[in-house]
Amino acid sequence: xxxxxxxxxxxxxxxxxxxxxxxxxxxxxxxxxxxxxxxxxxxxxxxxxxxxxxxxxxxxxxxxxxxxxxxxxxxxxxxxxxxxxxxxxxxxxxxxxxxxxxxxxxxxxxxxxxxxxxxxxxxxxxxxxxxxxxxxxxxxxxxxxxxxxxxxxxxxxxxxxxxxxxxxxxxxxxxxxxxxxxxxxxxxxxxxxxxxxxxxxxxxxxxxxxxxxxxxxxxxxxxxxxxxxxxxxxxxxxxxxxxxxxxxxxxxxxxxxxxxxxxxxxxxxxxxxxxx
Numbered sequence: 001x002x003x004x005x006x007x008x009x010x011x012x013x014x015x016x017x018x019x020x021x022x023x024x025x026x027x028x029x030x031x032x033x034x035x036x037x038x039x040x041x042x043x044x045x046x047x048x049x050x051x052x053x054x055x056x057x058x059x060x061x062x063x064x065x066x067x068x069x070x071x072x073x074x075x076x077x078x079x080x081x082x083x084x085x086x087x088x089x090x091x092x093x094x095x096x097x098x099x100x101x102x103x104x105x106x107x108x109x110x111x112x113x114x115x116x117x118x119x120x121x122x123x124x125x126x127x128x129x130x131x132x133x134x135x136x137x138x139x140x141x142x143x144x145x146x147x148x149x150x151x152x153x154x155x156x157x158x159x160x161x162x163x164x165x166x167x168x169x170x171x172x173x174x175x176x177x178x179x180x181x182x183x184x185x186x187x188x189x190x191x192x193x194x195x196x197x198x199x200x201x202x203x204x205x206x207x208x209x210x211x212x213x214x215x216x217x218x219x220x221x222x223x224x225x226x227x228x229x230x231x232x233x234x235x236x237x238x239x240x241x242x243x244x245x246x247x248x249x250x251x252x253x254x255x256x257x258x259x260x261x262x263x264x265x266x267x268x269x270x271x272x273x274x275x276x
Contacts, residue, residue, distance in 0.1 A: 001247050002045045008254030009034035015267035018274075022267055025103040026092070029085045030257060032112055036081060037250035040074035043067060044145040044246050051144070061135075064146040065127055071145065073123035076173050080115035082215050083177040086184040087111075089208050094191045122173040129162055129169075143242065174222075181215055210257050217252060221245040 016022045016031040044067070051057045059067070088108075092099050126148060133155040143150045148166060152159045185208070192204045221244050258264045 001251050002041060002049070005041050005247065005251040006038060008251065008258075009038050011268060011271070012254045012257065012264070015264060015271050018271055019263075019267035022263060025088050025105070025108045026085070027263075028105070028108055029081060029088060029112070033078065033081045033085070034254065036074050036077040037253055039070065040078060041247060041250045043070040043074060048144045057144075059141075059146070064141075064151075065131060068130060068146045068148065068151075069123045069127040071123075072126045072148075073119050076119035076122040077115060078218060079174060079177045080118055081112075082211070082218060083180045083184075084111045084115055085211050086181040086215070089211060090184040090187055093188050093204050093207065118173070122169065125169060126166075129165055133157065133159065133162065145242075145246075147242070178219060185212070210261060213256050214253050217249050217256070221249050 012034040013031045016027045047059070047067070088103060091102050095102065130148060130151055133151065134157045135154060136156060139154045141147075141150050141154065152162055152166070155162075188204075188208060192201050195201050195204065258268060
């Protein structure tokens with residue numbers, strides 16, 4: 001699954017970069033999302049594979065904080081990029097005549113830079129919060145990576161304030177992007193319903209179909225992880241849900257975009273033909 005994730009996302013990046021017809025804002029954001037998915041998966045899965053092969057699950061305190069920082073960085077970057085892509089679809093459907101002027105490459109690059117800076121701020125705040133906790137000399141994390149909720153349970157000092165701050169971080173860095181996506185699609189659906197022809201409605205829905213599928217997959221599995229950990233106290237249930245969230249979702253994203261997009265199919269076919 002990890003190799004499929006790497007291969008699928010790398011093919012998306014190569015297809016977008018090699019085909020001049022795909023040098024548009026939508027595919028630019030898609031290639032950045034593929035990079036974020038590669039980083040998100042590579043933060044946890046290679047270490048887990050190594051632990052399985054060596055029958056050792058050791059990780060240093062510094063290594064745990066680094067893993068936690070990169071996990072939050074790429075996870076938040078995924079969320080913000082999906083919001084940026086929703087805004088791109090909103091402008092394309094609701095203001096098609098102004099789209100080339102609004103979504104110029106300078107503005108798109110600025111949106112990506114802002115997404116990265118917001119994600120970096122989120123990861124550093126999580127890292128700073130966890131570095132304030134006191135742990136015993138040796139603790140066992142009942143997970144395959146350094147998950148903040150699990151670390152809070154293992155801390156020796158009072159974590160009530162930390163728990164509140166974690167919820168605030170999730171509300172700000174997760175809730176605001178999701179609200180932006182919901183608002184964008186509310187405007188998109190309202191605009192599509194005003195289109196008189198059925199073919200025009202179908203074309204507009206197809207334009208948003210892939211992105212909406214990825215949004216549902218990303219937030220659906222993410223919410224499933226936290227709901228399963230809240231409802232069920234089984235450590236195995238939480239670990240299995242996290243595997244789906246950290247591995248299955250980044251693996252499926254390239255397939256969703258390539259299978260439902262003719263331009264990506266043509267670019268991939270051209271790329272494979274040149275390689276052959």
